[in-house]
Amino acid sequence: MNLAAVTAGETARIYHIWPVILPLIPLAGGILVFALGRLSKRIYPLLSFLVTLVTLLSTAGLYPLVKQGDLYCQLPKFMAVGLSFRVDLLSFIFALLVSLAWCVVTLFSLPYMRQEKYSLTYFVFLLFTLAGNLGVMVTGDWVTFFLFFELMTVASYVLVIQNRTDEAMHAGMYTLVLGIAGGLVLLGGVFLLHSLAGHVQISPMMLALQGVPAWSLATILICFMVGFGIKAGMIPLHVWMPRAYGASPAIVNAFSSGAMVKAGIYGIIRIVLLVFTPADMAAKEAFHFAASAGYVIIWLGLITMVFGALMALLQNHAMRLLSYSSISQMGYIIVAIGSAAYLFGLEEAMGFSGAVFHAINHTLYKVSFFLIFAIIFYHTGEYRLDRLGGLWRKFPLLMVFFLLSFGAISGLPLLNGYASKTLIHDALLEAHHYYHTFDIYLAERLFVLGSAFTFCYYAKLFYCTFLGPLPEKYNVNYHTSFLMYLPLALLAAGIILLGIWPNIFIENYLLPAASQFQFYRGGIEHLTGFHFFSEAPLNASATIFLLAVLLALIGFRFRFFWWKPPANLSVEKIVLQPVVSFLYRMLTHLGPKTDNAINSFYYKIASDFLALCRVVGQMDSSLDSFYENSSRKAYQIVEKSRNLEDSLVDAYDRSSKGAYQLIERGQLVDESLNEAYDLSSMKAYRLMEKSRQLDESLNSAYESSGRAAKNIYDKTAKMDNALNMAYERSGKAAKELIVPGKDSTQTSKRKSKVSSSFKINPMEWNIKNLNFDTLLLAIMLGIVFFVLFFFR
């Protein structure tokens, strides 16, 4: 077959609903199990197994279709953005792997769960987790991927806390929060990818991402690597794994290590080897980013691998040891992915095949390890290595299975681990061959060292479990169900078959899968008919084993493997915990503090305002009291003035009374005066009468004397005239001297007196007198009446 002619663009696309149905089978099965679980306790475990079996068969049944081309299906309006599903060969391989692992472990669970509590919850969530795990493999875009990824994270939580102990609850929470955090970081990467590339299909995107600065691409890659790294247990994101594995039953760990971790690996393969490649092989420069990322990923993988192995060496708890072993094995796969990316355009098929093959192999032997320890725990209730030992007498068959898996994981030829390790090792050698740099050489050496460590910690595990003295309390006869051995036998068959004929698998499955990627066709061709059992890889394997045996001897002799590192010496304790607890504390302190500060700020404002109001109130009240005071004063003044007025009125009264009295007195005076006047007038009248009589007598006297006097008068008249003339002359002279005035009137009065005395006219004079008096009286009366009238 001319593989070089096949390119991704030419792969047929077949529209098929089956990829959608695939994850729905366990989902619906889980609901069904939940519904039926209440009815009968016997049926649901079997039903769960049947669901996983159906899932496995329907996945396997896709093979004829997948061989023809990609299966795809789109649900355009679901979740508003649309869901899309796609199954190509790589998806198919992983989906098959996952459903196989799930089916085998569920089979094992049937007898195992009989003694466990919460088995309904276990079986229901087992199926839900399978749905998520399988869904991840069959999706065609990152949103759908994320949907199932989260389903897996959330559903698997319930499996982690299967024991419901405090330790399990804590570990579960830890796992869940880390899983969700990882999911969110992943989601951030998906957002970035969507905004930069315009879509989130799981397809080569480098052309769409052309011109995007490298740091943006790096951010996307980091987001994805963090999200998947947490799931895959990549150091330093592995921290949840030892905790969760240490607290949950071995069968759950078998799911986790055998299948769920592979979702992370699958994601890393997709993002590194597919998304960051151009759809067209010709655009060579577009590979640069992936190549430089590959270099970093190689080192991440090596760190994970070597540290995982070292940590595994020091564990005393079988589950924790196996968890570090899983971490370390993921390191192998990450190294392989990294070297594939590093060798883009050269021999990337080698790394790719190594990664996928190793993922499969790891599932096979790691699941059997977990199941072996599940059986041991089932009987002994113990995972701690220092309390186990000598079990080969009780479980000889288990020891055989253990040794088989042991050989496989440490890379014994003719077992499956050897083939995939050889591929990864060769990929590193190729990298060194092409780039000739010292660090890649170092990487290759580290890889050898890590493999040797792998042998050592499994030797320790084997020694502690099966060799040595058998504790007394375990010296009883155990009956192990056939159903428990059956899954182990199946896995062992897989280990042996893949180990003896790796080429068949690689050529029929892996290389066609690789050819759907943008890989150098020559590299793929190199792998057809790869000589696994030629001299060079066997030599490398021998080196590893020699080194491993040496290390193991030293370790056992000096009991290095039983050294307990101080509890504080771990990535978790040194880096993660302080950072996380600092962030958490900062948030939980800062938030409420801000909130309280604002609240108290408002209260402060309110209380200040209230104080202000109080001041205003005081001002108001003082103003009020001022008004009150002043009004009181005014009142007092008014009162005083009223007193004054009263006294005034009194005074007026009194004065008016006085005046009245005065008037009365005046009246009296007046009356008396009147009387007096009357009297006097009467007297005057009498006097007047008398004087008239006198006058008459006088008159007659005068008349008689008048005649006589007339003579005299005549004579005196003459004299008078003469005198008059004299007076006139003197008067003229006096007039010149005297100013008109009193003197002159006096003078004139005197003159008139003089004249009246001379011109005596008694009648005239009387009347004149009388009139004047009356006038005076009238005026006086008027005044008196006026006064009386007024002050009355």
Add this chain to the structure above:
Amino acid sequence: MWEGDELLGMYWQAIIPLWVVLFPIFMTPAIFILSKRSEKLRDGLSVLTAVITFFSVASLYPFVMEGKTIEYTLFQILPELGVTVRIDILSFCLAILSSFVWMMATIYSLDYMKPEHGKNRYYPVLIFTLGATLGIFFAGDFFTLYVFFELMSLVSYVLVIHEETPTALKAGYKYLIMTIIGGLALFFAIIATFELAGSVSLSKGVLVSKPSTLAFFAFVCYLIGFGMKAGMFPLHVWLPEAHPVAPSPASALLSGIMLKTGAYGMLRVLFYVFNIEVVQSARWDLLVAVLAVITILLGSAVALTQFDLKRRLAYSSIGQMGYVLLGMILFTEQGLVGDIFHIFSHAFMKSTLFLAAGAIIWKTGLRNINDLAGIGRKMPFTMGAFTIAALAMIGIPPLNGFLSKWTLSLGALEAGLPIYVVILLISSLLNGLYYLPIIIAAFFGGEEQEHAHGEAQHVEAGINLRGEATAKMVIPMVILGLGCFFLGLFPSNIAYELSLKAAVFLFRGGM
């Protein structure tokens, strides 16, 4: 130019907004009077009113989906200032959401309120508030909106203090004071707008098209007025006090719907009083954005430290309203879709959560989160609804919370602001940190102790309805909880379509 039937149709459509606002308001005295006669009649009439209101609003759907807008003036107080009615897609979105959740909460109230006192006060106020809330959405100008806004705020005070405990009265007082401050700020803003533009109508396009000092003050006052209602930092202080003390159906409405009136008001301000160019050129959006970010982080962070269930939910509401405020200020179409969709999502999620919390309190009297271990096994439907809504809050696909987070984040990236995506993701993680322990304790907590008693080795998380609340309580919250699921996953996503249309509508000038 309409002839015959079409004219008649238009006429009826025009009358509906008036009808749905006035119908509950006029039913209020009827309910009050009937409550003296018979409790059953009162309850029945309340539910009937809510249901009729919902279906009346829903009958506008075909009309609104055609993209039509109706606007008319009822009467004028001054020239350019009167009571006007308006239907457009945005008001329809909010109205249909409100009347739906209201209907659910009213049905839920029937049993929840049974042991409570003051029911003769509760139901009329509940229904009246519905009318006032719909009035806000169907108002055609800011003056009418203001009137209904104040009406709703003041009348809902009675709901807040319903229990009449000292805490409730204190919280109610705080609520009242803040409401009045907000109302005054809003009033000033509206006056300032009127001064600047000579009109406060929603049909005039952009009212203020030039940034000025007065315009800025108006903007800030709008922000105070509406932001206060939406629980925006630093005006959120009344919210964590008032929401937990109200009866749970009222809390669900306060948190689920009435907060949204603030968001609705801000949307109208951003797209009708000002416009994108004005706000962006004057950099006023930065103010809102900073406040929104603080609101998000603060709400989530404080929720972590609360152990009273309803208080935790109330702080969560603050954080979620921060999303809404952030979404509208992104000024991208995608962001706006996410924003309006998040209004839907949050209404569904938070009312479910409050109703579930209410059912727990009603049934067991437990409010403290630490006491809730094992409650999920006793009340599986209640906690099931709670779980769906809480997972939606965290943003687990395919629930509606994920969809709103997705669209909001893409909007933020479209606007070139990836930092907001980081904020959203951090907030999601915090949501996880404070919701997950509740769920976990409810379903898986306390099992050890139960089994320690020796009875029932194989007690499973089976369905045991003896511990569950009554059907009238369970059904509304299950419907709302399933709404979180259906509005997330399913292809005929009414909420998403409406949000999409509304966003496009607003972006085209909202005419």
